[in-house]
Amino acid sequence: MTIRILHTADWHLGAPFTWISGDAGAVLRERRIEVIREIAALARARQVDAVLVAGDVFDGQHVADALLDRTLEILASWDGLWILLPGNHDPARAESVWTRLVRRGPPPSVRIALDRAPIPIAEGRAVVLPAPLADRRSPDDPTAWLDEAPSPTGALRIGLAHGAVEGLVATAQRVANPIARDRAARAGLAYFALGDRHGTLEVAARTWYAGTPEPDEFRYREAGNVLLVELDGPTAAPRVEAIPTGRFHWVERRLELAPRTPAELAARIEALRDELPAAPERCVLRLALDGAVDLAGRAAIDEALARLAAAVRHLVPLDELVLQPAELELAALEDGGPIGVCARALHERTRRAPSEEERAVAELALRFLWQERNRLARGEGAGG
Amino acid sequence: MRLVALEIRDFRKLAGLWRIGPFDRGLTLIGGDNEEGKSTVLLALKSALFEAWSVGGRIREAMTAHGGGTPRVAVTFELGGTRYELAKEFGRDCTLRGPGGPLRGDAAEAELQRLLRFEPRRGRAERRAEHQGLSALFWVDQGTSFLPETTAAAIAAQRDRLGALLRREIGMVAAGPLLAALRARIEQQYAQFWTEKGQEKRSGELAALRSRIAERESLVATLRAARARYDEAVEKLERARAERARAEAPERLEQARERLRIATERLARIERLEADRALARKTVEAEAAELRRLEEELRARAELREKLARDEAALRALEAEARDLDHRVREIEERLAALDAEQTRLAEAAVAARKRLALAQAARELLERQQETGRLRRLADEAEEKAEAIARLEAERSATPPIDEARLRRLKDLAGEVDRLEAGLLAQATRIELFPDPGRSARTAEGSPIDPARPLDLTAPTELVLEGFGRIRVSPGGDLAGRRRALAQARDHLAAALAELGLGDLAAAERALARRRELDVRLAGERKALEGLLRGAGVLDLESLRSRLRVEQRRLETGRQSLGEDAEPAQLAGASDAAARAVEESEGALAKVRAEAEAAGRSAAAERERLAGIEGRRRELLRAVDSARNEQLAAEARLSEADLEAARRAAAERHREALARVAAIDGELARLDGEDVRLRKTLAERELAALEDEVRRCRREVDRLEGEVRGLGVEACDSRLDDLERALGQHRAEAAALEREARAWKLLRECLAEAERAGAERLVEPVTRRLEPYLRRLLPEAEPLIDAERLVPVGLRRSDVVEPLEELSVGTREQLAVLVRLALGELLLEREGEAPCLILDDALVFADEDRFARMKAILAKAAERQQIVVLTCRPRDWLGLPGTRLRLEDCRASAPARG
Known part of the structure; x- marks a missing residue:
C-alpha cells in the first residue's frame, strides 16, 4: 500500500x-x-x-x-x-x-x-x-x-x-x-x-x-x-x-543604463513591470542600476523608481549609477557668474572624489543645484 | 562730468556775487584764506546739483548768506560732451539749459537726477551718499578724506554702478534675482541641518532621527545582551549536562566501590593479626617481668651478705676512734679553767686605770674653759664701749637739719632765681640821683631822708619830698609790677624751702650739710669696729656675745664642782698621760687572755661534737647489722637459694617462647603491608565520596542552570528585538540618506559661496590694476589690499606683511583714499568715457614734504585725464602744478547789497 x-x-x-x-x-x-x-x-x-x-x-x-x-x-x-x-x-x-x-x-x-x-x-x-x-x-x-x-x-x-x-x-x-x-x-x-x-x-x-x-x-x-x-x-x-505554495516572487534584475533622453530612461524602468513573473504587488524586486546618466536622466530615473517602488511589494535598489552631466546641462547652468562656477566645481568634485560617499554627496549637491535652478527658472517660488 | 564755471550769490559766507572759473580741464587750484569761503564753494556746488530748488526750512536758512538775500548758484558743466547750464535760485526758481532746451522747476530737477544718477533726498531726511551720486565719492569735504567710513559709504552708494563696470570689464554677468533666490533656497535647506557656524544642528529631522537611533541601539544592545546571556547560559547548561552524564556513568562508581571492598577486607585481616600480636607482646612482657623478679631476688641476697660484712668492720673502727677523742676533750677543759682565772684579775686592773684617766681629762677641760671665758669677757667690754659711742653720734645726727645734696641744689636754684629777678627789676628801675643845693635835702613821702650821695633805683611809683621844692612823684615805666610780683613769689618760695628745713639762709644750709657728712663718716667707723669685735667672738650682735659669756661662766662653775673642792686641776691634768698608758696595757693583756680562752672553748666544743657523731654512727651500724642478719634468716626460711635459681631458669625459657610468637606475627603483618592497605582504603573511600559529591553537584548545577535558562529565556525571546532591529535598520537608512542630503546642501552652499567669493575677488582686480601705478609712485614697495565685497581699501602689504588700514598713519590713509578715487576715476573714464571731477577740499594736510611732493606729481599726472579741483588755504604749497590757479578773493564780482 x-x-x-x-x-x-x-x-x-x-x-x-x-x-x-x-x-x-x-x-x-x-x-x-x-x-x-x-x-x-x-x-x-x-x-x-x-x-x-x-x-x-x-x-x-x-x-x-x-x-x-x-x-x-x-x-x-x-x-x-x-x-x-x-x-x-x-x-x-x-x-x-x-x-x-x-x-x-x-x-x-x-x-x-x-x-x-x-x-x-x-x-x-x-x-x-x-x-x-x-x-x-x-x-x-x-x-x-x-x-x-x-x-x-x-x-x-x-x-x-x-x-x-x-x-x-x-x-x-x-x-x-x-x-x-x-x-x-x-x-x-x-x-x-x-x-x-x-x-x-x-x-x-x-x-x-x-x-x-x-x-x-x-x-x-x-x-x-x-x-x-x-x-x-x-x-x-x-x-x-x-x-x-509560494505567494511572493523574489526577483533580481540589472539595468545597464547610458545617457538617453529622460523619457527613454523612464521607459526602461517602466518596462520592468512587464518582465516580472507575477503581478508587481507579489514581487520583491532587487534592481541593480549601472552605467552613467546625465542630470535630466537622473531625475527621470528617480521619478520612475519611485513609481516602481510604489507598485511592487518591495523594491531594493542597488544604485550604482554615475552622474555624468551633459555639457549642455552644464552650459545651461553657466550664467557667467557664481552658479556656473559652482556647477563646474561640483562636477569636478564628482570626478575626483576620494571616496564613493564623497562622490555621492557631490553628485547629490549637483543634482540639487540643477533641480533648484531649473525650478526657480521655471518661476516656481522658493517655498515650492 | 566736467565743471566749466560756477557763479554763487548770497550763499552762506559768500555774500554778494562770486564768479569762479573757468575751471581748467585738468587741474584748477582755488586758494583762499581760512574762513574765506572755500568750503562754501563746494557746498554751493553740491547744493546746486543735489538739493531741490524748492527746499525750505532749516536747509535753506543754512544756505542764506549772513547779509541776507536769496541764495543762488549757477553751474555750467559738461556731461558726455554736452554742455549744461544750471541756475538754481533756492525757493524761487530753477532752470537747466541743455541740448533739449531749457527746463524749469521740477522738470529741471528730474532731468538733473537722470543725468547725474542720484536719488533725491526726501523731506528732512539726512543727507547720505546716495543722495549725491558720484560726487559723494569724488568731492571730498574738508577733513574727511582720511576717514575710512567716508570712502566706504561713498563706494557703497555706487556699488552697483561700479560693480557693473567692473563686471563688464572682466566679462562677468551680474548676479540676478535667480542667484538670490537660489541662495535663499540653499540657505533654507542648509538651515534645516546646519547651524550658522557649520555645526550639525541639535534639533531638526536628522538630529531627531539620530536620537531615535541611539535610543533604539541602546535598547537593542540591552536585548541582545539578554540573548547573549541566555545563549551563554544554554551553553553552560549543555556543558553541565554532559558533565553530569560523565559523573553518573555507572562503571566509575562500581570500580570505586570494588576497590573499597577489597581494601576493607584486607584491612580486617591485618587488624586481627595486630590483635594477636598485642596479646603475644603482653605475654612476653609478663614472662620478662617474672624473670627479672627472680634474678633480682638472687642479686639482693648476695648484696645483703656483702653489706653485713662491711657494717661489722666499720663498727669496730668507730669504737677505737671514740676512745681517742674522749681523752683529748678532758685536756682542753683543764686549760680553760686556768684562763678564766687570769681574765678576772686583768679586768679589775683595767677598771682602776680608766678611773684615773677620766679625772685627768676633766681637769684639762676646766683649764681650757677658764681661758676662753676670760677672752670673751674682754671682747664684751670693748663692744659695750663702741655701742655707746655709736648711740651718741646717731643722736647728734638726728639733731642736725635734714638736708641732703638734692635739697641743697633746690635751695640754690631758688636763690639763683631770686637773684636773677632782682637784677632784672633793677635793670628796669628808674634811677634818681639828687644833687641838692647846699642846705637842701630830700625825703620820702613817709618822711625818711634820702642820702643824695646814693642814687635811688625806683621800681614803683614813689613820691619824694624835695625841700624847698615840694613833692615830686616818680612813676617808672615798663612792666615793673609784674617783675615785682615774680620776685616776691621767688622769694616766698625760697623762704618756704628754708623754713621747711629749719634753716635761716643758704649758708646755714651748706654748713648743716657739711656737719651731717662728718657725722656719717664717724658713725661708719664705729660700726665697723663693733662688727670686728663681734666677729672675733663668733657672734652676730652684742646681745649674743653677752649671752655666750653667761653660758661659759656657768659651765666653768659646774666643772670646778665636779673635780671637788680640794682638787688641784693643774696637778690632775699633769697625770693624765700615765693613766692613759695604764689603761692601754691592762686592756691589751685582758684581750689576749680572752682570745686564748675562746680558742680553747671552740676546740673543746668541736671535739665533743665529733665524739657525739661517732657515737651516732656506731648506733646506726649496730641496728643495720641486726636487721641484715634477721633478713637473711627470713629469706632462707621462705625459699632456699637453690630453689630460687631453678625457678629463674624456667621463667627464662617461657620468655623465649613468647618472643618467637611475636616475631612470627610481625613477619605476617609485614608481608600484608597494613599501611598501604589503609591508604588504599582511604583513597577508595575518598574517591567514592568524591564521585557521589560530583554527581550531586552536577545535578544541582544542572537544576540551577535549567532554572536560570528558563528565567533568562523570558527576556531573551522578547519579540521586541526584531521590531527594534527592523526600525533601527530603517532609521539608519533614513539617517544615512538625510546625512548625505545634509552634506550635499552644505557642499552646495560652500561651493556657491566660494564661487561668489572668487567672482568678487576678480571684480577687485580692475581696481587694483589701476591703483597700483599710483601707489608705486607714492609707496614703491607697497601693494594695495582691497575688500572684494565693498571695493574699499583695507590696508597695504609691505614686504609680505599686511598692515590693516586702521594701523596706517592718518596721512597715509588720506593719500590712499585719494589714490583709490583716482583709480575709480580711471575706471569710469575708460568704461563710461568720462571721469568725474575730483574735488579735494584742503586735502593732504597730513602729508609730509616728500609724500606731498609725490602726491602733487600723482595729481599732476592724473589731471592729464581727469579734471581735478583743489581748494586750499596754502596755495604756495601747490606751486609748480600745471593748470589754472584762482584766488577766491579775486572771484568776487560784486559786493553784497546792504540791508
Missing part, C-alpha cells in the same frame, strides 16, 4: 526581515505563518500519512512565545502526524525553541525529532529515521547513524535530515553539517527528505530538498514548493510532485 507524505522544510518562522521596512516586511512575515496553514490544508486534502519538516522550522532560538503558540495552533488544524526536525537555525540544544515548545504542551500529533530514534508512521509500515542537529554548525555528518539505524522488518526507511549534501556547492571551505550524497543508498532509504537549501532540488537518487514553501531570498528561483511523495515500496522509485 502506498505511503504518502508531504515533505517540506525551511519554514523559518519568525524570520524578521529587518531589512524590509514598513508594511512590506509585515506582509512577508505574516505570509510565512499563513503558508503553514496552507500546508495543513494540503495534507488534509491529499490525505498524507505524515508531514515531514526537514529542519529550520523556526528562524532562531529566540522567537517569541506568541509565535510558538500560533504555530501550535496552526499545526493543530490538521490532526495527522507532523514530524518536526531541528535544523541549524533551531538546533536541539539543552534549552532551545524545542524545549520551550515542549513546555507549551504540543498536541500528540506533533512529534519533535529531538533524538536519533526511529519514528514509525503509517501504522508501522514505514519508519522515519531523523538526524536532528544539536549544533548550528557541526563538521560531522549527522546522518551517519542512518546506515546502522534499526527498523522493523518490512517497514520502509525514510531519512529526515538537514544539512548540505557534499559536492552540491563548490566551495573550498569546509561545509557545515555535511551529508553524504549516497546516504540514501547506503542506509537503504526509500526516500531521503532534506532541508537547508531553500530551492526545490532532487540532489541524488531518492534524495530531495523540498525548499522553503514561501520564498525568502533572491538566490533560488525554484523556491516556494512542498513535495508530495508517494512511496510504493523499498525499491520502487518515489513519486515526487512539487506543489507550488
Whole structure:
C-alpha cells in the first residue's frame, strides 16, 4: 500500500526581515505563518500519512512565545502526524525553541525529532529515521547513524535530515553539517527528505530538498514548493510532485543604463513591470542600476523608481549609477557668474572624489543645484 | 562730468556775487584764506546739483548768506560732451539749459537726477551718499578724506554702478534675482541641518532621527545582551549536562566501590593479626617481668651478705676512734679553767686605770674653759664701749637739719632765681640821683631822708619830698609790677624751702650739710669696729656675745664642782698621760687572755661534737647489722637459694617462647603491608565520596542552570528585538540618506559661496590694476589690499606683511583714499568715457614734504585725464602744478547789497 507524505522544510518562522521596512516586511512575515496553514490544508486534502519538516522550522532560538503558540495552533488544524526536525537555525540544544515548545504542551500529533530514534508512521509500515542537529554548525555528518539505524522488518526507511549534501556547492571551505550524497543508498532509504537549501532540488537518487514553501531570498528561483511523495515500496522509485505554495516572487534584475533622453530612461524602468513573473504587488524586486546618466536622466530615473517602488511589494535598489552631466546641462547652468562656477566645481568634485560617499554627496549637491535652478527658472517660488 | 564755471550769490559766507572759473580741464587750484569761503564753494556746488530748488526750512536758512538775500548758484558743466547750464535760485526758481532746451522747476530737477544718477533726498531726511551720486565719492569735504567710513559709504552708494563696470570689464554677468533666490533656497535647506557656524544642528529631522537611533541601539544592545546571556547560559547548561552524564556513568562508581571492598577486607585481616600480636607482646612482657623478679631476688641476697660484712668492720673502727677523742676533750677543759682565772684579775686592773684617766681629762677641760671665758669677757667690754659711742653720734645726727645734696641744689636754684629777678627789676628801675643845693635835702613821702650821695633805683611809683621844692612823684615805666610780683613769689618760695628745713639762709644750709657728712663718716667707723669685735667672738650682735659669756661662766662653775673642792686641776691634768698608758696595757693583756680562752672553748666544743657523731654512727651500724642478719634468716626460711635459681631458669625459657610468637606475627603483618592497605582504603573511600559529591553537584548545577535558562529565556525571546532591529535598520537608512542630503546642501552652499567669493575677488582686480601705478609712485614697495565685497581699501602689504588700514598713519590713509578715487576715476573714464571731477577740499594736510611732493606729481599726472579741483588755504604749497590757479578773493564780482 502506498505511503504518502508531504515533505517540506525551511519554514523559518519568525524570520524578521529587518531589512524590509514598513508594511512590506509585515506582509512577508505574516505570509510565512499563513503558508503553514496552507500546508495543513494540503495534507488534509491529499490525505498524507505524515508531514515531514526537514529542519529550520523556526528562524532562531529566540522567537517569541506568541509565535510558538500560533504555530501550535496552526499545526493543530490538521490532526495527522507532523514530524518536526531541528535544523541549524533551531538546533536541539539543552534549552532551545524545542524545549520551550515542549513546555507549551504540543498536541500528540506533533512529534519533535529531538533524538536519533526511529519514528514509525503509517501504522508501522514505514519508519522515519531523523538526524536532528544539536549544533548550528557541526563538521560531522549527522546522518551517519542512518546506515546502522534499526527498523522493523518490512517497514520502509525514510531519512529526515538537514544539512548540505557534499559536492552540491563548490566551495573550498569546509561545509557545515555535511551529508553524504549516497546516504540514501547506503542506509537503504526509500526516500531521503532534506532541508537547508531553500530551492526545490532532487540532489541524488531518492534524495530531495523540498525548499522553503514561501520564498525568502533572491538566490533560488525554484523556491516556494512542498513535495508530495508517494512511496510504493523499498525499491520502487518515489513519486515526487512539487506543489507550488509560494505567494511572493523574489526577483533580481540589472539595468545597464547610458545617457538617453529622460523619457527613454523612464521607459526602461517602466518596462520592468512587464518582465516580472507575477503581478508587481507579489514581487520583491532587487534592481541593480549601472552605467552613467546625465542630470535630466537622473531625475527621470528617480521619478520612475519611485513609481516602481510604489507598485511592487518591495523594491531594493542597488544604485550604482554615475552622474555624468551633459555639457549642455552644464552650459545651461553657466550664467557667467557664481552658479556656473559652482556647477563646474561640483562636477569636478564628482570626478575626483576620494571616496564613493564623497562622490555621492557631490553628485547629490549637483543634482540639487540643477533641480533648484531649473525650478526657480521655471518661476516656481522658493517655498515650492 | 566736467565743471566749466560756477557763479554763487548770497550763499552762506559768500555774500554778494562770486564768479569762479573757468575751471581748467585738468587741474584748477582755488586758494583762499581760512574762513574765506572755500568750503562754501563746494557746498554751493553740491547744493546746486543735489538739493531741490524748492527746499525750505532749516536747509535753506543754512544756505542764506549772513547779509541776507536769496541764495543762488549757477553751474555750467559738461556731461558726455554736452554742455549744461544750471541756475538754481533756492525757493524761487530753477532752470537747466541743455541740448533739449531749457527746463524749469521740477522738470529741471528730474532731468538733473537722470543725468547725474542720484536719488533725491526726501523731506528732512539726512543727507547720505546716495543722495549725491558720484560726487559723494569724488568731492571730498574738508577733513574727511582720511576717514575710512567716508570712502566706504561713498563706494557703497555706487556699488552697483561700479560693480557693473567692473563686471563688464572682466566679462562677468551680474548676479540676478535667480542667484538670490537660489541662495535663499540653499540657505533654507542648509538651515534645516546646519547651524550658522557649520555645526550639525541639535534639533531638526536628522538630529531627531539620530536620537531615535541611539535610543533604539541602546535598547537593542540591552536585548541582545539578554540573548547573549541566555545563549551563554544554554551553553553552560549543555556543558553541565554532559558533565553530569560523565559523573553518573555507572562503571566509575562500581570500580570505586570494588576497590573499597577489597581494601576493607584486607584491612580486617591485618587488624586481627595486630590483635594477636598485642596479646603475644603482653605475654612476653609478663614472662620478662617474672624473670627479672627472680634474678633480682638472687642479686639482693648476695648484696645483703656483702653489706653485713662491711657494717661489722666499720663498727669496730668507730669504737677505737671514740676512745681517742674522749681523752683529748678532758685536756682542753683543764686549760680553760686556768684562763678564766687570769681574765678576772686583768679586768679589775683595767677598771682602776680608766678611773684615773677620766679625772685627768676633766681637769684639762676646766683649764681650757677658764681661758676662753676670760677672752670673751674682754671682747664684751670693748663692744659695750663702741655701742655707746655709736648711740651718741646717731643722736647728734638726728639733731642736725635734714638736708641732703638734692635739697641743697633746690635751695640754690631758688636763690639763683631770686637773684636773677632782682637784677632784672633793677635793670628796669628808674634811677634818681639828687644833687641838692647846699642846705637842701630830700625825703620820702613817709618822711625818711634820702642820702643824695646814693642814687635811688625806683621800681614803683614813689613820691619824694624835695625841700624847698615840694613833692615830686616818680612813676617808672615798663612792666615793673609784674617783675615785682615774680620776685616776691621767688622769694616766698625760697623762704618756704628754708623754713621747711629749719634753716635761716643758704649758708646755714651748706654748713648743716657739711656737719651731717662728718657725722656719717664717724658713725661708719664705729660700726665697723663693733662688727670686728663681734666677729672675733663668733657672734652676730652684742646681745649674743653677752649671752655666750653667761653660758661659759656657768659651765666653768659646774666643772670646778665636779673635780671637788680640794682638787688641784693643774696637778690632775699633769697625770693624765700615765693613766692613759695604764689603761692601754691592762686592756691589751685582758684581750689576749680572752682570745686564748675562746680558742680553747671552740676546740673543746668541736671535739665533743665529733665524739657525739661517732657515737651516732656506731648506733646506726649496730641496728643495720641486726636487721641484715634477721633478713637473711627470713629469706632462707621462705625459699632456699637453690630453689630460687631453678625457678629463674624456667621463667627464662617461657620468655623465649613468647618472643618467637611475636616475631612470627610481625613477619605476617609485614608481608600484608597494613599501611598501604589503609591508604588504599582511604583513597577508595575518598574517591567514592568524591564521585557521589560530583554527581550531586552536577545535578544541582544542572537544576540551577535549567532554572536560570528558563528565567533568562523570558527576556531573551522578547519579540521586541526584531521590531527594534527592523526600525533601527530603517532609521539608519533614513539617517544615512538625510546625512548625505545634509552634506550635499552644505557642499552646495560652500561651493556657491566660494564661487561668489572668487567672482568678487576678480571684480577687485580692475581696481587694483589701476591703483597700483599710483601707489608705486607714492609707496614703491607697497601693494594695495582691497575688500572684494565693498571695493574699499583695507590696508597695504609691505614686504609680505599686511598692515590693516586702521594701523596706517592718518596721512597715509588720506593719500590712499585719494589714490583709490583716482583709480575709480580711471575706471569710469575708460568704461563710461568720462571721469568725474575730483574735488579735494584742503586735502593732504597730513602729508609730509616728500609724500606731498609725490602726491602733487600723482595729481599732476592724473589731471592729464581727469579734471581735478583743489581748494586750499596754502596755495604756495601747490606751486609748480600745471593748470589754472584762482584766488577766491579775486572771484568776487560784486559786493553784497546792504540791508
